[in-house]
Amino acid sequence: MAAAGCRLDGDAVRDRVDECGQGGRFVAGGQIGGLLQPPAQRRLTGFAYRDGVLPYGVRVGSEGVHAVDAQAPVGRVLARGQVHGSADQPLDDLAAELIAAGDRALDLAWRLPVHEEYGESLRSNFADFANSGSRDGGASVGANFLSLPGNIAGGTFDILGLRIEASRLLAGVVALLVTLGLHLLLTRTSLGSKMLAVAEDSTAAQLMGIRPDTMQAIAWAIAAGATGLAGALIATFFYIVPTVGETLGIVAFVTVSLGGFGSVPGALVAGLLIGVIESLSAYLIGAVYKDMVVYSLFLGFLWFRPQGLMGKA
Amino acid sequence: MRRLLWPSLVLALFVAYPLLFSTPFQQRLGALVLLYAIAASAWNIVGGYAGQVSVGHVVFFGCGAYAAMGAYAHFGLSPLVGIPAGIVVSVAISAVIGVPTLRLSGHYFSMATIAVAELVRLIVTNTDYLGAAVGLSGPTVPRNVFDLSFISALPYYYLFLSLLLVTLGITWWMANSRMGFYLRAIRDSERAARSLGAPASRTKLVAFMLSAGLTSVAGALYAMMFGFVDPESGLGILISVKILIMAALGGAGLLFGPLVGAAILVPLEEISNNLLGGQGAGLTFVLYGAIIVLIARFQPGGVLTLINRIRTKRRKAPETSVTAGATHAP
Numbered sequence: 001m002a003a004a005g006c007r008l009d010g011d012a013v014r015d016r017v018d019e020c021g022q023g024g025r026f027v028a029g030g031q032i033g034g035l036l037q038p039p040a041q042r043r044l045t046g047f048a049y050r051d052g053v054l055p056y057g058v059r060v061g062s063e064g065v066h067a068v069d070a071q072a073p074v075g076r077v078l079a080r081g082q083v084h085g086s087a088d089q090p091l092d093d094l095a096a097e098l099i100a101a102g103d104r105a106l107d108l109a110w111r112l113p114v115h116e117e118y119g120e121s122l123r124s125n126f127a128d129f130a131n132s133g134s135r136d137g138g139a140s141v142g143a144n145f146l147s148l149p150g151n152i153a154g155g156t157f158d159i160l161g162l163r164i165e166a167s168r169l170l171a172g173v174v175a176l177l178v179t180l181g182l183h184l185l186l187t188r189t190s191l192g193s194k195m196l197a198v199a200e201d202s203t204a205a206q207l208m209g210i211r212p213d214t215m216q217a218i219a220w221a222i223a224a225g226a227t228g229l230a231g232a233l234i235a236t237f238f239y240i241v242p243t244v245g246e247t248l249g250i251v252a253f254v255t256v257s258l259g260g261f262g263s264v265p266g267a268l269v270a271g272l273l274i275g276v277i278e279s280l281s282a283y284l285i286g287a288v289y290k291d292m293v294v295y296s297l298f299l300g301f302l303w304f305r306p307q308g309l310m311g312k313a
Numbered sequence: 314m315r316r317l318l319w320p321s322l323v324l325a326l327f328v329a330y331p332l333l334f335s336t337p338f339q340q341r342l343g344a345l346v347l348l349y350a351i352a353a354s355a356w357n358i359v360g361g362y363a364g365q366v367s368v369g370h371v372v373f374f375g376c377g378a379y380a381a382m383g384a385y386a387h388f389g390l391s392p393l394v395g396i397p398a399g400i401v402v403s404v405a406i407s408a409v410i411g412v413p414t415l416r417l418s419g420h421y422f423s424m425a426t427i428a429v430a431e432l433v434r435l436i437v438t439n440t441d442y443l444g445a446a447v448g449l450s451g452p453t454v455p456r457n458v459f460d461l462s463f464i465s466a467l468p469y470y471y472l473f474l475s476l477l478l479v480t481l482g483i484t485w486w487m488a489n490s491r492m493g494f495y496l497r498a499i500r501d502s503e504r505a506a507r508s509l510g511a512p513a514s515r516t517k518l519v520a521f522m523l524s525a526g527l528t529s530v531a532g533a534l535y536a537m538m539f540g541f542v543d544p545e546s547g548l549g550i551l552i553s554v555k556i557l558i559m560a561a562l563g564g565a566g567l568l569f570g571p572l573v574g575a576a577i578l579v580p581l582e583e584i585s586n587n588l589l590g591g592q593g594a595g596l597t598f599v600l601y602g603a604i605i606v607l608i609a610r611f612q613p614g615g616v617l618t619l620i621n622r623i624r625t626k627r628r629k630a631p632e633t634s635v636t637a638g639a640t641h642a643p
Contacts, residue, residue: 250431253424288439295432302425303413 167236174233176268178226183264185222195219199262227252247291251278254298260311269309331470338587341466346579347473348535352552353559353571354480355527360557361565362488363520364500365415368553369426372433373403373525375548377532379437382449382542387442391459392451392537399529406433407525408518415517427550434548448543451536461537469538476534477572480527485568487523492516500566558601561608564615573616578604 157164186192195215197205202212231245238244255274259266274294281290301308331340352374359365380399381392388394414425437443455462463469487493495516498506507513536542546552555578556571563574582597612619 257424292432292435295428295435298428299425299432302417302421302428306417306421 165237167233171230171233171236175230175271178229179264179268182222182226186264191218251294254294256308257298257306258301258308260308263308263310266308266310327474328471331467337466340470342580342583344466344469344473344538345583346575347470347477348531348538349556349559349579350572350575351473351477351480351534352528352531353556353563353575354477354484355524355531356556357524357560357565357567357571358484358487358527359517359520359524361560361567361570362484362493362496362500363517364496364566365517365521366419366423366557367426367521367524368423368550368557369428369430370524370528370556371548371550371553372406372426372430373528374532374535374552375433375437375542375544376403376406376525377529377534378536378542378547379443379449379532380529381533381536382451383443385451385460386444386449391457392461392533393459396530396533399533400526403525403529404522407522411518411521415514415521427553430548430550430553434544434550437548438544444543446544448541448547450541453540462540466538469534473534476530480530481568481572483523483527487520488568492519496520555601558605561613562604562615564617567615567617570615570617577616 157166157169186196194205194210195218197208197210198212198215205212205215234244234248251274255270256267258274259268259270274297277297278290278294281293285293330343334340334343352370356367356370359367360370377396377399380402381395384390384395384398385392410425410429414422414429417425438446443449452460452462461468461472488496495506495511495513498509498511499513499516503513532547536547539546559574559578560571561574562577563572564570578601581600585596585600608615
């Protein structure tokens with residue numbers, strides 16, 4: 001059991017990676033959270049942080065305890081990633097370890113009671129934080145993260161030694177299809193030509209009888225729909241919190257800038273690149289720095305190659 | 314002489330405000346309005362007069378704030394010492410990022426400034442010397458008057474008022490100088506300005522650096538009034554957005570625009586926070602969003618432009634009737 005050798009400490013977890021043993025995977029860099037789960041799956045309940053950075057980390061996967069650099073923005077509840085318990089590594093122990101490490105690091109952490117304990121007073125169809133209703137000596141804030149049941153797109157595939165989760169595979173395939181669809185829409189249909197015409201020169205397009213307002217509205221609609229689709233796909237392997245769009249929004253910006261504004265294939269290439277760069281940075285330099293790498297890349301491209309990889313100048 | 318009547322009255326009102334409205338809340342509100350007015354006026358130099366919409370101005374704000382708090386936390390000096398240090402650092406940063414960034418146009422410029430601000434925030438959040446995520450604190454108990462750590466908001470109010478006058482003075486001087494002339498030309502059409510020989514890049518850069526320095530002063534003052542700074546309150550992108558909206562709401566490119574904008578928005582925010590408690594915080598952002606949409610759609614010139622328009626309409630009416638009468642004179 002990898003867990004046995006793992007010590008949770010105030011130091012950066014990276015140093016502990018090798019001690020904790022191989023196998024398993026990094027939980028999505030950044031956040032650990034939990035939510036209402038059927039008792040059988042026993043996921044970790046949510047953590048709330050009084051402030052800032054969690055200086056230690058836990059690496060948890062299906063075989064046991066792995067480590068991750070966990071970092072939460074001020075006051076936010078850790079939200080993403082999944083921590084599974086097992087018979088040998090029950091979650092209560094893990095939670096206790098995290099809390100103890102927090103004490104040593106003088107950075108308070110406490111378990112949030114989630115749904116199970118606060119049931120009715122937190123019940124809602126929306127992911128949120130709420131002041132829990134009953135005041136019979138319980139915590140004053142509970143967390144209600146939403147997530148889809150694991151069986152919607154669950155399971156993993158083993159292909160040539162790579163473990164791929166079905167949910168992520170589905171997201172990738174759908175993303176490719178949508179990208180292809182958008183590209184075809186823009187290049188092969190008359191609607192797409194009209195939209196491109198408006199983008200290039202709206203006055204000339206008006207002279208041709210194209211209404212810029214309508215085209216822009218349609219473009220907005222398609223963009224919103226595609227983003228919604230992406231959100232729905234992500235929901236199969238991320239927890240849903242009100243702020244989930246924030247970080248992803250910035251990454252989307254960077255991706256488009258890298259790929260080149262106005263180029264759909266560019267966005268695809270850039271998206272793949274950014275995904276790889278993010279994961280590699282998280283693995284090689286630490287999850288804390290992966291955002292910095294992304295922003296630096298963004299700046300670099302804006303300064304030295306504003307048209308991105310495949311955009312028009 | 315008559316032209317000075319209104320401004321003198323307004324100034325007198327400002328000076329008298331904390332004495333007339335002397336509850337701690339009202340005094341603090343006034344101080345906050347002035348503080349944001351300083352920051353927004355500083356932004357106005359590059360955002361309004363030069364037309365370069367910088368959404369990452371908070372990085373300069375944070376420079377000043379961290380410099381002031383750092384002077385105390387690391388060297389035991391009064392936070393005032395941090396002000397010149399903050400100015401130097403923010404001017405340096407603005408010079409370094411200004412050269413490649415000012416080349417970009419429109420939204421590319423804005424995005425680049427956002428990226429810079431977020432990058433700096435991330436770096437600071439991970440630098441222990443700068444307090445990491447916990448931030449730096451100022452003097453808890455003032456050792457002498459130079460620590461500028463007062464209990465009541467009254468001294469802060471007058472301090473901010475004098476600095477606001479300085480900032481507005483600098484802005485006014487700049488707007489009426491050759492540089493202001495070039496900036497107006499650049500804002501209207503950079504290409505045309507360049508073709509007429511205006512040194513566009515250099516002028517924009519100077520405006521950017523000037524704006525950065527003044528914003529860092531505002532940041533330092535903010536840190537001194539609140540007694541601490543952390544990555545969220547000193548380098549959060551929300552601050553940039555707030556001062557941008559204040560300047561735009563009041564009238565970007567006008568001398569008193571940011572002041573008007575701050576005078577509208579800050580009380581709105583504080584009062585809604587107080588009235589509605591926890592839920593109120595969300596309402597503030599809804600209001601901000603609604604205001605942005607309204608300004609952008611109906612009155613990009615801001616409130617002051619609207620007022621000026623109404624005033625000129627009223628003034629025109631009697632004049633036309635006079636001339637009409639003249640032509641029909643017997």
